[in-house]
Amino acid sequence: MVFSGYRQKEYSCLLVYCCLAVILLAAGPGPPEAAAExxxxxxxxxxxxxxxxxxxxxxxxxxxxxxxxxxDCHPQHPPKGENTISPCxxxxxxxxxxxxxxxxxxxxxxxxxxxxxxxxxxxxxxECLSCHEEPGLQMSASPSRHADLxxxxxxxxxxxxxxxxxxxxxxxxxxxxxxxxxxxxxxQPLHIVPVGYLPxxxxxxxxxxxxxxxxxxxxxxxTVNCSYCxxxxxxxxxxxxxxxxxxxxxxAYRKYSPxxxxxxDAHRxxxxxxx
Ligand code: HEC
Ligand code: HEC
Ligand code: HEC
Ligand code: HEC
Ligand code: HEC
Ligand code: HEC
Ligand code: HEC
Ligand code: HEC
Ligand code: HEC
Ligand code: HEC
Ligand code: HEC
Ligand code: HEC
Numbered sequence: 001m002v003f004s005g006y007r008q009k010e011y012s013c014l015l016v017y018c019c020l021a022v023i024l025l026a027a028g029p030g031p032p033e034a035a036a037e038x039x040x041x042x043x044x045x046x047x048x049x050x051x052x053x054x055x056x057x058x059x060x061x062x063x064x065x066x067x068x069x070x071x072d073c074h075p076q077h078p079p080k081g082e083n084t085i086s087p088c089x090x091x092x093x094x095x096x097x098x099x100x101x102x103x104x105x106x107x108x109x110x111x112x113x114x115x116x117x118x119x120x121x122x123x124x125x126x127e128c129l130s131c132h133e134e135p136g137l138q139m140s141a142s143p144s145r146h147a148d149l150x151x152x153x154x155x156x157x158x159x160x161x162x163x164x165x166x167x168x169x170x171x172x173x174x175x176x177x178x179x180x181x182x183x184x185x186x187x188q189p190l191h192i193v194p195v196g197y198l199p200x201x202x203x204x205x206x207x208x209x210x211x212x213x214x215x216x217x218x219x220x221x222x223t224v225n226c227s228y229c230x231x232x233x234x235x236x237x238x239x240x241x242x243x244x245x246x247x248x249x250x251x252a253y254r255k256y257s258p259x260x261x262x263x264x265d266a267h268r269x270x271x272x273x274x275x
Pocket of ligand 1 (some may be wrong): 041043046047049071077084
């Protein structure tokens with residue numbers, strides 16, 4: 001990236017430039033080939049005029065203080081130099097995180113890039129995905145209206161985890177946050193995979209007829225939890241043959257019509273001998 005917003009300033013402080021000239025010339029005359037080298041600012045010079053920057057870097061610069069120095073990022077100096085500020089991507093390449101823009105939006109001060117890290121104040125998504133690939137993959141695998149939201153709509157600060165109940169009511173009064181997550185996943189809320197045996201009331205809230213039938217039937221099915229038969233992705237419907245391998249033996253079995261022609265309904269079985 002390029003610091004497009006960055007412009008050469010016009011400097012009025014002639015006095016300081018006189019000082020600069022003095023420092024630059026202080027090296028005095030020398031062999032011609034050495035002159036070019038000596039005619040530049042050395043790293044120890046910076047503190048003379050930018051003491052606060054040196055102090056910040058030393059105290060909180062982290063690896064920007066230990067692994068590089070002022071001149072790595074400021075190869076030239078105004079007023080003559082134009083290459084005064086290197087872009088972050090001069091050194092940071094090869095990771096998705098370094099392909100986003102506006103680094104200084106979050107790393108507010110490059111002289112203490114982690115200590116000055118702040119939460120984005122503008123909506124962010126690609127920025128977050130540059131480190132957290134998984135939520136993006138889940139969102140495209142199972143699109144929902146959550147996928148249309150910015151990450152920062154829910155995660156108001158970095159590492160903060162919101163609660164479903166902050167924004168939605170439960171299906172059933174008394175359902176807890178942990179209950180939501182037994183069926184839903186935050187980044188693909190319509191990819192619903194109930195986990196474990198859920199209370200029958202959790203299904204009944206939307207499937208009253210089946211729950212009522214099961215409550216009333218005197219057959220064995222009435223003793224079985226919904227989730228015992230309905231496993232995996234919601235909605236899934238099992239086949240009778242998943243559990244009843246050839247209930248009616250031999251020749252007779254082959255000529256049977258579909259099971260429910262005789263057995264009525266999975267939740268309100270008709271077992272002919274009972275009649
Ligand atoms: C003799 C004083 C002096 C010394 C020594 C000095 N600077 Fe500066 N520097 C200035 C002045 C004056 C400005 C202009 C400040 C302004 O306009 O805000 C400036 C501006 C800068 C800028 C801003 C560049 C831009 O494009 O706006 C950077 C970066 C910088 N200095 C880095 C350094 C570094 C790194 C060193 C040490 C190698 C250094 N300076 C040494 C006086 C100095
Ligand atoms: C990792 C790269 C990096 C290092 C190391 C670094 N700087 Fe900077 N510096 C920057 C960037 C980027 C900016 C522009 C900041 C902006 O636009 O807000 C900047 C801006 C400046 C400015 C002018 C802007 C201002 O805030 O007034 C000065 C002066 C400066 N740096 C001095 C120094 C000095 C002195 C050192 C060493 C003690 C140093 N920098 C080390 C990246 C660096
Ligand atoms: C001249 C090379 C250079 C430039 C330019 C540069 N960095 Fe770095 N930066 C490094 C090195 C080297 C490290 C330490 C190794 C690493 O983490 O990759 C580092 C580390 C960091 C770290 C982790 C700091 C720590 O203490 O662990 C952050 C954050 C960072 N840089 C952000 C930035 C940002 C933002 C910019 C642009 C404003 C920038 N860097 C520009 C060389 C640079
Ligand atoms: C939306 C905010 C945001 C933006 C924009 C951003 N960063 Fe970061 N960056 C972070 C966060 C958050 C971390 C720290 C993650 C952690 O806690 O370890 C980080 C960590 C880093 C690190 C140290 C960890 C690592 O992965 O090596 C470097 C280097 C870095 N950023 C460089 C950059 C550069 C370069 C840019 C611009 C191309 C940039 N960042 C833009 C939020 C941002
Ligand atoms: C530079 C990489 C980086 C960027 C950019 C980044 N994160 Fe993170 N994030 C991390 C790291 C590293 C952790 C700590 C992971 C851990 O503890 O396992 C983390 C933790 C989190 C956590 C808590 C995870 C947990 O299990 O508790 C959430 C939530 C989170 N980030 C959301 C975001 C959001 C939203 C954004 C965009 C605003 C974002 N992150 C930007 C690196 C990053
Ligand atoms: C509709 C609100 C919402 C949106 C939008 C959202 N999240 Fe989350 N996120 C959550 C909730 C709730 C959790 C906690 C889920 C849990 O505990 O299982 C979470 C957990 C996380 C975690 C930690 C656990 C994990 O799944 O890795 C990370 C990292 C994360 N989100 C990143 C992101 C990123 C990146 C985006 C944007 C692409 C994003 N989130 C968008 C609500 C949201
Ligand atoms: C910060 C608020 C927020 C949080 C936290 C949040 N949601 Fe949402 N959710 C929304 C918004 C906004 C929509 C879009 C529909 C609307 O306007 O109601 C939505 C839609 C949904 C939808 C319907 C999706 C569709 O495409 O029809 C489901 C299901 C859902 N949320 C479940 C959850 C679950 C489960 C959690 C916790 C893991 C959660 N939400 C956390 C704000 C949130
Ligand atoms: C037993 C599994 C289950 C549990 C537990 C569950 N949900 Fe749902 N939820 C569903 C199913 C299934 C749908 C989808 C219905 C459809 O396809 O229309 C749904 C749809 C939604 C919707 C979108 C439709 C609407 O009603 O607005 C939201 C929002 C939602 N759930 C939030 C929650 C929250 C919050 C919790 C926790 C209090 C929760 N859910 C617990 C299964 C569950
Ligand atoms: C929030 C309401 C809601 C909850 C809670 C809910 N469902 Fe559903 N269910 C629906 C809706 C709406 C449909 C039909 C739309 C569809 O196909 O997604 C459906 C469809 C089904 C179907 C398939 C119906 C068909 O004709 O193919 C089965 C089986 C089912 N649900 C079982 C369950 C079980 C078991 C539970 C409890 C673990 C449960 N549902 C919880 C709303 C819900
Ligand atoms: C003993 C296994 C079993 C149990 C227990 C069970 N179901 Fe079913 N359910 C089935 C089978 C098998 C079907 C498919 C019937 C068919 O082929 O038409 C089905 C179908 C459904 C359907 C689709 C509409 C319909 O009535 O055919 C819904 C909705 C449903 N079940 C919800 C539930 C709910 C809610 C519970 C718990 C209250 C539950 N089921 C308990 C086996 C079961
Ligand atoms: C997830 C497993 C499962 C599924 C699917 C299932 N059943 Fe059953 N069913 C059972 C179990 C367990 C029993 C108890 C008797 C046994 O072990 O065979 C049973 C018992 C029965 C009985 C005897 C009931 C009694 O009280 O004597 C009939 C009839 C029956 N099932 C028919 C069906 C039909 C028809 C279907 C398809 C609509 C079906 N079942 C689907 C598990 C299942
Ligand atoms: C033509 C009617 C008819 C059809 C079709 C039929 N059944 Fe039956 N089924 C019966 C009768 C009658 C009984 C009770 C007499 C008995 O125990 O053989 C019975 C009993 C059962 C039993 C209980 C057996 C026991 O030992 O308690 C199961 C389980 C069963 N059927 C499953 C199925 C399944 C699964 C299908 C579909 C593959 C099916 N039935 C198709 C008539 C039928």
